[in-house]
Amino acid sequence: MSESVLFQGGRIIDPSQGIDAAGDLGIRDGRVEHCGGSADASKYDTVVPVSGCWVAPGFVDMHVHFREPGQEQKETIATGVRAAVAGGYSSVACMANTIPVIDQESLVRFVLERGRAAGYANVFPIGAITVGLQGKQLTEMDLLAKAGAVAFSDDGIPVWDDNIMRLALDYSKMVGKVIIDHCEAPELTKGSVMNESPMSTRLGLKGWPTSAEDIMVYRNIALCETTGAPVHIAHLSTAESVRLVRDAKERGLPVTAEVTPHHLLLDDSELWNYDSNYRMNPPLRSKEDVEACIAGLADGTIDAIASDHAPHTLEDKENELGCCANGIIGLETSVPVVFTDLVAKGKLSAERFVDASTVKPARILGLEGRGTLEVGAHGDVTVLDPGVEWKIDAEQMHSLSHNCPFNGMSVTGRARHVAVSGNVYDCTSI
Amino acid sequence: MSDRWERIQERAGGWKHRNLLGIQELTADDISLLLDQAADFRDMTDEDLATHKPMSSVTVFNFFVENSTRTKTSFSLAARRLGANLIDFSSAGSSLSKGETLADTARVMEAYGAQLVVIRHRESGAPHVLSRFLNAQILNAGDGWHEHPTQALLDLLTIRDAKGSLKGLRVGIIGDIVHSRVARSNIDALTKVGASVVICGPPTLIPPYAESLGAEISYDFDAVLPSLDVIMMLRMQKERQESGLIPSIREYRKRFALDAVRIQRAKDDAIVLHPGPVNRGLEISGAIADSDRSVALRQVTNGIPVRMAALYTIFKSQSGGEG
Numbered sequence: 217m218s219e220s221v222l223f224q225g226g227r228i229i230d231p232s233q234g235i236d237a238a239g240d241l242g243i244r245d246g247r248v249e250h251c252g253g254s255a256d257a258s259k260y261d262t263v264v265p266v267s268g269c270w271v272a273p274g275f276v277d278m279h280v281h282f283r284e285p286g287q288e289q290k291e292t293i294a295t296g297v298r299a300a301v302a303g304g305y306s307s308v309a310c311m312a313n314t315i316p317v318i319d320q321e322s323l324v325r326f327v328l329e330r331g332r333a334a335g336y337a338n339v340f341p342i343g344a345i346t347v348g349l350q351g352k353q354l355t356e357m358d359l360l361a362k363a364g365a366v367a368f369s370d371d372g373i374p375v376w377d378d379n380i381m382r383l384a385l386d387y388s389k390m391v392g393k394v395i396i397d398h399c400e401a402p403e404l405t406k407g408s409v410m411n412e413s414p415m416s417t418r419l420g421l422k423g424w425p426t427s428a429e430d431i432m433v434y435r436n437i438a439l440c441e442t443t444g445a446p447v448h449i450a451h452l453s454t455a456e457s458v459r460l461v462r463d464a465k466e467r468g469l470p471v472t473a474e475v476t477p478h479h480l481l482l483d484d485s486e487l488w489n490y491d492s493n494y495r496m497n498p499p500l501r502s503k504e505d506v507e508a509c510i511a512g513l514a515d516g517t518i519d520a521i522a523s524d525h526a527p528h529t530l531e532d533k534e535n536e537l538g539c540c541a542n543g544i545i546g547l548e549t550s551v552p553v554v555f556t557d558l559v560a561k562g563k564l565s566a567e568r569f570v571d572a573s574t575v576k577p578a579r580i581l582g583l584e585g586r587g588t589l590e591v592g593a594h595g596d597v598t599v600l601d602p603g604v605e606w607k608i609d610a611e612q613m614h615s616l617s618h619n620c621p622f623n624g625m626s627v628t629g630r631a632r633h634v635a636v637s638g639n640v641y642d643c644t645s646i
Numbered sequence: 647m648s649d650r651w652e653r654i655q656e657r658a659g660g661w662k663h664r665n666l667l668g669i670q671e672l673t674a675d676d677i678s679l680l681l682d683q684a685a686d687f688r689d690m691t692d693e694d695l696a697t698h699k700p701m702s703s704v705t706v707f708n709f710f711v712e713n714s715t716r717t718k719t720s721f722s723l724a725a726r727r728l729g730a731n732l733i734d735f736s737s738a739g740s741s742l743s744k745g746e747t748l749a750d751t752a753r754v755m756e757a758y759g760a761q762l763v764v765i766r767h768r769e770s771g772a773p774h775v776l777s778r779f780l781n782a783q784i785l786n787a788g789d790g791w792h793e794h795p796t797q798a799l800l801d802l803l804t805i806r807d808a809k810g811s812l813k814g815l816r817v818g819i820i821g822d823i824v825h826s827r828v829a830r831s832n833i834d835a836l837t838k839v840g841a842s843v844v845i846c847g848p849p850t851l852i853p854p855y856a857e858s859l860g861a862e863i864s865y866d867f868d869a870v871l872p873s874l875d876v877i878m879m880l881r882m883q884k885e886r887q888e889s890g891l892i893p894s895i896r897e898y899r900k901r902f903a904l905d906a907v908r909i910q911r912a913k914d915d916a917i918v919l920h921p922g923p924v925n926r927g928l929e930i931s932g933a934i935a936d937s938d939r940s941v942a943l944r945q946v947t948n949g950i951p952v953r954m955a956a957l958y959t960i961f962k963s964q965s966g967g968e969g
Contacts, residue, residue: 409770414858418670420770420792420830423854490771534749534779536769538790 220244221640222257223599223633226266230273231571232588241271243595246637251589264640266599269632272570273587274306274596277547278577279371279396279450279474279522282308282339284330285323286315291527291616293327296547297336298614299525302646303548304631306596308337308525309581312344313372319344319355321363328364336646337636338596340366340581345384345395351377354384357391366581369396371450374432376402381436385445394472394580396448399432399457400424400498409538411484411499419487421537424499426454433457437464437471446470448580451524453479453498455508462517472580474522475509477550481557482506482621492533492540493621496526514564519576521569523550527617548613549622555602555629574598595638602629614646650686651698654958657683661963665784666956667773668793669834677839681803683955684948700958701728707760709751710736710787712768716922716946717787717797721764724953733758748772752779762961765789770827783960791825797921798831800952802839804945805876808917813840816873819861820846820902821880821929824853828921829880833861844870847902850891867902871911878919879904882929895928905931909939917941 223241228251230236235252242250242260257263282296291299293310300308310327312318318327324341331339343365347353349372357368368388375381375397388395405424410416412423433449437460440447449461452473464471478496483503486494494500512518526543533540551573558564578587585593608625610618631643657679663671672680706725710718718736725732735755737744755763760782765773770790777784788794806812817836823829823845833843843861845852856863864870871877882902884895892898904918918934920942926932934940 412854414855417853417855417858418830420790420827425854490774492775531747534747534775536748536767536772536775538769538771539748 220249220260221262221264221635221638222255222260223264223266223271223597224257226269226271226599228252228271228589229566229570230589231567232273232575233590235589236567241589241597243597243635243638246595248589248591248593248595251591262640264633266633268601268603270566270570270600270602272598272600273574273589274634274636275304275551275573275598276307276577276581276583276587277305277523277525277550278309278520278581280308280310280525280547281313281527281543282310283314283527285326289616290529293330293339294334295614295616296525297331297334297339298646299545299547300337301634301636301641302614302643304551304598304600304634304643305547306337306598306634306636307340307583307586309340309342309366311371312342312369313349317344317349318342319347321356321359324360324363324365336641340583342367342369342396344368345370345375346380349373351375351380354380354387357387357393361391361393365393366583367394367396367448369398369450371396371398374398374400374402378435378439382439382443385439385443385447389443389445393582394446394448396450397432397436398450399429399436401428401431404428408499409495410487411501413484413502415484415487419490426456426501426505429454429498430456430460433460437461437469440464440469440471446472449473451476451479451498451522452518453501453505453509455505458508458512458517462512465517472519472576473517474520474577475513475518476522476524477546477554478544478621479509480506480513481553486621490537492535492537493544493619495537495540495542496544497542510558510563513572514568516568519572519580521550521554521572522577523547527615528619529617533619544619544621545613545615545617548615549608549620551600551631552608552627552629553622553625556627560628595635597633597635598631599633600629601632604628604630606630650689651694654683654686655962658959658962661959663960664964665773665777666795666960667777667784667786669795669798669831669838670793672838674838674840677799677802677835680799680952680955680959681806683959684799684803684951687954687958688948688951695727695729699729701725701730701961704730704761704961705733705759706730706762706764706957707733707735707755708764709755710766711772712766712788714766714788717766720949721787721953723950724957727950728954728958730957733760748775749779752776756780756782762957783964785956785960788827790827791830792827793831794827795831796949796953796956797828798835799956800945800948801832801878801919801921802835803948803952804919804941805917807944808941809875812836815841815875817841817843817876817878818846818870818874819843819878819880820867820904821882822851822886823847823856823880824851826880830859832878833859837861846870848892848898851886868908868911871908872913874912874916876917876919877904877912879930881921881923881925899928903929903931904934906933909934919945922946
């Protein structure tokens with residue numbers, strides 16, 4: 217790889233510095249050396265012409281499931297990072313619900329080492345909040361953080377015990393890492409397959425009421441107020457949750473939230489034919505919830521876009537809807553579907569799109585020198601071609617799994633290059 | 647006699663649906679057509695059937711992944727009367743419990759030469775998922791809480807027999823609506839043919855957003871009973887108390903059971919249906935179940951020609967002249 221590279225003639229969008237202007241971006245020895253205006257191309261080993269493209273800080277997906285260790289038939293860290301770079305991401309944060317659960321230092325190190333060995337994107341482990349995701353005893357959060365955990369979450373399931381959540385938040389003030397909660401009141405969602413709605417009633421499926429999310433979002437906001445510790449809401453999906461987070465932010469509480477592309481694009485009417493590619497947790501919601509999530513993302517109530525990349529094999533999905541696994545892959549579709557459906561249609565500004573994909577997730581996870589193109593920052597860059605038209609094809613993806621409801625969708629916009637510490641990848645030929 | 651057989655064939659020729667997954671996909675005309683088919687099949691004698699052998703050499707799989715005695719027997723009798731080769735492919739557990747997917751099971755049935763699969767499954771939507779992996783035609787014999795289309799059709803035939811017409815009737819469906827595929831299919835079928843439906847039960851057994859199903863909702867059986875032409879009592883399972891959905895069977899019975907005292911509020915000519923099996927003394931007293939108002943056994947009898955009509959009509963419409 218080159219020691220220095222120049223992305224020449226693009227539109228640099230870096231909300232961390234308030235930049236949205238034509239200019240060159242130079243990286244030397246893995247760090248940003250030049251940002252904006254024109255640079256002397258002769259000083260760089262490699263010059264990548266990017267006219268017509270957006271040049272942004274490297275995209276950060278703060279919520280992925282790479283299934284390693286334990287379920288390598290679905291995804292490995294090595295396949296996951298290739299999917300990440302192909303989709304435009306230079307960094308990912310891996311959830312802790314593997315087998316075994318990432319609840320010990322050695323397992324945090326295992327994920328980091330696998331990530332380093334794989335190359336491509338940066339891999340940041342998220343540690344479990346409780347041992348074995350059992351919801352009973354806190355993990356050694358400080359030791360896990362020192363080993364490299366960037367945040368803590370029992371994602372996949374909620375921290376259902378209010379006092380354990382309170383203790384985790386209190387303890388996190390010493391550790392300095394954010395607590396991320398999957399908000400689901402478990403007694404309200406037992407046996408549920410989809411959103412509770414006229415559609416669930418028509419299909420004869422047990423519903424997951426929005427109130428089960430809202431209750432836990434509010435609980436977390438209340439505990440945030442009690443403890444003063446930051447809390448991050450994973451995959452927010454309801455209109456009421458958006459309202460609760462907006463209100464908490466207005467009151468100055470350190471509450472942040474993310475939303476998935478599928479909760480921004482799809483609603484529960486997609487389930488009409490019991491297609492398991494539309495089964496996820498939280499489930500697809502009503503059109504009103506989708507609109508509220510879009511508005512919340514646009515006005516900054518929802519900080520980040522995160523894919524909740526959840527690979528599952530065909531065996532997990534070719535079944536009765538009630539027996540199928542939850543979740544869809546997202547790393548290779550997030551950028552184009554959000555770009556096509558929201559950015560290109562003017563529902564989400566370019567600045568906010570980049571902010572929610574870079575600055576905000578990097579800040580929430582405390583990733584120093586990432587999510588920004590400031591001189592001296594890590595040379596992590598995402599170059600987007602906003603004009604290219606193409607068709608999503610699950611068979612062409614790098615993920616080991618193909619559970620993707622966006623398969624076949626005609627989209628506009630695609631990541632063309634990703635740089636990770638100055639190493640440049642061509643997203644279309646990984 | 648041969649007129650009847652010609653009518654049956656002609657109606658089948660106009661049928662548009664490859665599978666019978668639910669009432670939802672049918673129009674009022676489709677429903678009337680199947681009821682007319684059933685009435686004609688009911689009138690065919692054994693000699694007629696032996697002469698025409700409507701489905702001879704057609705392989706029908708009974709794929710029952712949930713316990714069922716009545717529906718399975720009814721489909722078996724219907725298939726035999728039509729002259730089909732009937733294969734019992736029932737299974738105690740789901741495909742998944744054997745390590746297979748539903749898709750695998752579908753491919754196995756296809757490899758055995760299944761032309762028509764009758765599926766009963768505890769999971770809502772299983773027939774829809776199966777239809778994506780199977781070239782054989784599919785007939786839904788009840789899926790989870792979703793649909794039980796042939797039950798609704800036999801209920802409508804029984805009501806039509808008793809009342810002459812379905813249009814304008816007021817039908818009450820009483821009991822555990824939320825877990826009932828019979829209720830969903832009947833609400834849809836009855837409203838499509840011009841009857842009005844009121845569902846009645848404790849709020850914890852009425853599904854969320856039930857109004858979107860097209861029925862009126864009531865929690866007061868005594869108040870709606872005098873207005874009903876048809877009283878459809880659903881089976882109440884004792885487990886609903888154990889899972890906390892109702893405080894007690896005792897309280898349920900006092901408010902929703904149909905007994906000799908409560909029936910006095912009903913119209914003189916109101917009829918009582920029950921899809922069976924009856925929990926005698928729970929949702930309905932023995933005296934009412936055995937009374938002249940009850941048409942429960944006629945429902946059972948009508949099940950056979952209704953299923954003959956469904957099997958024959960969907961098969962014939964796809965196979966053209968053969969069969």
